[in-house]
Amino acid sequence: MSSSKHILLRFESKNGQFRLTVDPADQFPTLLSKILDNLPSNADSRTLTLSNKAHGGEDRLLSSLKGVAIDRVGLKHGDKLFIKYKEQPQINGNSAVATASASQSYNSSNRLNGVPILPTEDLPVAPLPQSSSTATIRNPWEIVQQSALDDRLDKRDGKIPRPRDQKMCRHGPKGMCDYCMPLEPYSQQYLEEKKIKHLSFHSYLRKINSATNKPELKSSYMPPLSEPYYRVKSNCPSGHPQWPDGICTKCQPSAITLQPQPFRMVDHVEFASPTLIDSFINFWRLSGAQRIGYLYGHYEEYTPVPLGIKAIVEAIYEPPQIDEIDGCTEGEWENEIDVDEVARLCGLQKVGVIFTDLIDAGAGNGTVVCKRHIDSYYLSSLEVVFSARLQARNPKATKWSDTGRFGSNFVTCVVSGDENGGIAISAFQASNSAVEMVRADIIEPSADPTVMLVQSDEGQDGSGKRTRYIPEVFYRRINEYGASVQENARPNFPVEYLYVTLTHGFPNEAAGIFNASDFPIENREVIGEGQELRTIAKKLGISGSTTNGEDGVESIADFHLLCFLHGMGVLSKEEESLLCHVARSHDIAEGFQLFNTPGWATLLAILQESGERPSKRPLPAVFNGDRQGYFDSSEQLAKRFKGASLR
Numbered sequence: 001m002s003s004s005k006h007i008l009l010r011f012e013s014k015n016g017q018f019r020l021t022v023d024p025a026d027q028f029p030t031l032l033s034k035i036l037d038n039l040p041s042n043a044d045s046r047t048l049t050l051s052n053k054a055h056g057g058e059d060r061l062l063s064s065l066k067g068v069a070i071d072r073v074g075l076k077h078g079d080k081l082f083i084k085y086k087e088q089p090q091i092n093g094n095s096a097v098a099t100a101s102a103s104q105s106y107n108s109s110n111r112l113n114g115v116p117i118l119p120t121e122d123l124p125v126a127p128l129p130q131s132s133s134t135a136t137i138r139n140p141w142e143i144v145q146q147s148a149l150d151d152r153l154d155k156r157d158g159k160i161p162r163p164r165d166q167k168m169c170r171h172g173p174k175g176m177c178d179y180c181m182p183l184e185p186y187s188q189q190y191l192e193e194k195k196i197k198h199l200s201f202h203s204y205l206r207k208i209n210s211a212t213n214k215p216e217l218k219s220s221y222m223p224p225l226s227e228p229y230y231r232v233k234s235n236c237p238s239g240h241p242q243w244p245d246g247i248c249t250k251c252q253p254s255a256i257t258l259q260p261q262p263f264r265m266v267d268h269v270e271f272a273s274p275t276l277i278d279s280f281i282n283f284w285r286l287s288g289a290q291r292i293g294y295l296y297g298h299y300e301e302y303t304p305v306p307l308g309i310k311a312i313v314e315a316i317y318e319p320p321q322i323d324e325i326d327g328c329t330e331g332e333w334e335n336e337i338d339v340d341e342v343a344r345l346c347g348l349q350k351v352g353v354i355f356t357d358l359i360d361a362g363a364g365n366g367t368v369v370c371k372r373h374i375d376s377y378y379l380s381s382l383e384v385v386f387s388a389r390l391q392a393r394n395p396k397a398t399k400w401s402d403t404g405r406f407g408s409n410f411v412t413c414v415v416s417g418d419e420n421g422g423i424a425i426s427a428f429q430a431s432n433s434a435v436e437m438v439r440a441d442i443i444e445p446s447a448d449p450t451v452m453l454v455q456s457d458e459g460q461d462g463s464g465k466r467t468r469y470i471p472e473v474f475y476r477r478i479n480e481y482g483a484s485v486q487e488n489a490r491p492n493f494p495v496e497y498l499y500v501t502l503t504h505g506f507p508n509e510a511a512g513i514f515n516a517s518d519f520p521i522e523n524r525e526v527i528g529e530g531q532e533l534r535t536i537a538k539k540l541g542i543s544g545s546t547t548n549g550e551d552g553v554e555s556i557a558d559f560h561l562l563c564f565l566h567g568m569g570v571l572s573k574e575e576e577s578l579l580c581h582v583a584r585s586h587d588i589a590e591g592f593q594l595f596n597t598p599g600w601a602t603l604l605a606i607l608q609e610s611g612e613r614p615s616k617r618p619l620p621a622v623f624n625g626d627r628q629g630y631f632d633s634s635e636q637l638a639k640r641f642k643g644a645s646l647r
Contacts, residue, residue: 009075012054013083015040024071028062035062035083047086054082140223141399149299149309150398153202158185158307185306194304198500201407202307204263205400225401228433230256230440232469243469253440255472258489258497261431265396265407268302268310269352269427269504272512279517280316281415281423284358286527289323292330295352296343296559299409311351311411314513315343315559320523328355335567342566345580346513346559352411353390358423367421372414379414379428380449381495387412388430388438388498407432411502427502434498441468443498451492513584516554519561531564537607553591557583570606571599 006021018038022031028050036045050065051057075081137143159182168179183190185203190196199207205224212224232243233251240246271277283291293316302308317339320331343349361367372378379387391408398406411427418424430438437443446453457470473489475497487493519539520529540555556562562583565571571579575597582591594600 007070007075007077009070010078010080011035011038011083012080013039013085022070024069024075026070028065028068028070032062039083039085040087042088044086044088047084049084051082051084057082059084136402137404140401140404144397144399144401144404146397146399147299149301150202153301153307153309156307158203158206159183160185160187160190160306190306196305198261198267199263200267200302200305200308201263201265202309203305206307209400223400223402225398225406227401227403227406228436229253230436230442230471247469252469253471255474256433256437256442256489257486258433258473258475258493260497261433261500264429264500264502265309265409266299266311266411266429266502267305267308269313269411269413269502270310271313271425271504271506272297273510273515273517274506275510275517276313276316276512277415277425279521280318280354281356281358283318283323283521283524283527284356287323288360289325290328290356290358291318291323292321292328292353292355293318294350295354295411295413296339296348297351298348299351309409311409313351314346314348316354317559317563318521318523323526335563338566339563342559342562342580345577346562346584348513350394351409352413353387354413354415357414357416359417361417361421363421368417368423370417370419370421372416372426373419377450377495378426378501379412379495379499380445381452382445382449383412383414384430384434384452384495384498385438385443385445387428388435391430392435392439408435413504425504427504428499429502430499431497437498442470442473446492448492450495452495452498453492454490514557514559516556516558516561519558519564521560522563531560533607536561536564536603552595553582553586553588556591557586565603568603568606570603571597575599 006023008019008021010017010019020031020034032045032048035048036043046063048062049059050062051059161182162180164173165179169175169177171177184206186199186207191199209224213221230253232247232253234242236242236248236251238248238250240248243251280291280293283289295311295313296315296317297311297313299309299311302310319333319336322329322331340350357371359369359371361369387410390412391410394408394410395405396407396409397404400406408429411429414426414428415423416426434443442455444453444455454473455468455470457468473493474486475489475493476484476486477494479485516539520531520535522531524530539558539561540552556579562580565579566576575594576599578590578594578597581587582594
């Protein structure tokens with residue numbers, strides 16, 4: 001039968017039979033509204049399935065048949081399909097969705113580009129960096145598994161001890177009064193005295209928990225933390241069509257009032273060794289182009305801040321990227337999962353990102369241009385959005401939040417010039433409001449780095465239709481009279497409301513896990529640095545078919561070398577786990593155990609067969625053009641080729 005003629009299909013459900021006249025060229029999702037008109041109002045359209053048999057047939061969800069035409073499956077005039085569905089739960093005697101006919105939510109008016117919107121279909125205009133759910137967790141303190149550091153800090157009271165005041169205290173040595181009693185970790189007096197700009201996360205948690213849950217009231221416990229949510233809520237119980245065809249006060253987000261975030265998830269960033277930063281910015285020294293890398297390390301307690309947390313950076317991995325004078329573009333990072341696995345075996349995790357923003361001052365003395373200062377900006381709007389997207393991908397698990405997560409411990413570091421022309425590091429984190437505004441597609445970067453733009457409700461296709469819901473956005477500032485006033489954030493607002501600053505530093509004595517850093521860094525072929533087999537033999541100190549014991553153990557402690565060996569796929573999982581443990585602990589006994597494994601012997605055989613063994617004696621080098629120290633490279637090549645066979 002020609003696809004231009006209509007056909008009649010029969011449908012049977014547990015409520016009876018009905019017939020529909022359809023066009024064979026139509027897709028199955030277009031039948032949704034017609035089918036719902038013949039089903040009870042409490043039928044859950046998300047569970048609607050079609051089958052070719054009443055029992056034992058192939059059941060297919062109607063929402064999974066998107067893009068499938070009716071004539072494509074071979075249906076003819078008069079064929080019968082069997083419908084199965086589940087009923088929606090009853091709440092207080094009424095359906096979970098209002099009785100205003102479930103089909104009304106998916107009628108012909110609820111269309112996008114002429115196609116009905118399916119109930120399980122998410123159609124954002126711009127791809128979101130990560131989806132977020134508003135579903136709360138019942139008793140998250142019993143279910144959520146948070147980090148061991150958070151568990152330790154939860155057990156501490158965080159009280160700040162004070163000595164006995166010789167002038168004001170009138171009690172004995174074992175007494176206590178208001179002048180010497182310990183302070184709470186969120187004490188504003190202590191923070192101002194120590195010049196601490198932001199509360200630590202656990203201090204902030206103590207502060208809001210004391211206001212949310214009061215034991216003297218004997219009320220049920222409520223999680224004190226709740227993540228902001230600025231998007232239109234799905235599955236609104238009011239019964240109206242879903243956004244963009246309908247909205248109400250229950251599902252629309254409230255107006256946003258931006259204020260500087262009073263706390264930060266991480267208080268300090270510590271680089272285990274200055275060599276990490278020196279080797280990272282060496283790329284800029286050789287090429288003049290900017291560079292980006294991801295920080296791998298772990299989190300520890302930071303004692304200068306009450307209940308503080310610091311991120312200790314042990315390694316910087318540089319993914320594939322295109323570097324230019326004024327920025328860089330990340331490429332496809334195909335082995336990201338492998339690098340994360342190597343870091344996990346070493347007891348590390350991805351803790352942040354770092355990038356350079358350096359311009360040579362041209363004075364010839366190594367000074368750089370100071371671009372970021374109090375009169376310009378410290379973090380641009382584009383960098384805030386970039387940081388917010390990364391934080392959204394790395395949420396923090398906590399049992400004190402009703403959703404089981406709150407904020408992120410992911411940090412952003414910028415290497416730029418300071419006011420003295422030197423190279424300095426700055427550490428930041430995007431605020432929780434900034435992360436949610438990026439998720440909700442409310443803001444976008446501006447050409448002016450000091451301001452952030454608020455998106456328009458209308459799309460960019462020129463149709464004038466509302467494609468996203470943008471709530472009212474306000475921010476508070478101090479005007480010229482010293483009064484706090486509220487301003488409308490449209491069309492733009494200062495970017496300072498969207499991030500918090502962190503401190504950074506280096507330990508007094510470098511004691512990093514990876515103390516061997518002479519293996520070539522990955523993805524630097526553009527400046528003539530590459531990771532090859534010959535560099536492994538030189539790095540490991542391999543001589544013949546053996547590995548030097550103590551020197552070999554020390555040379556393994558290189559994160560870039562571990563990632564390269566993982567990519568070769570020579571070692572088994574157990575041997576690779578032992579390799580990473582030796583690199584972390586520097587244990588010579590376990591090092592000899594590693595050198596006697598079959599996988600390590602295979603690695604030595606590969607190096608021998610490739611002819612990439614270190615030379616038996618060091619070659620003389622050229623010194624200031626003196627021919628006395630010159631060696632003939634062709635002679636050395638002939639010696640290496642002499643042992644090769646062409647058979």
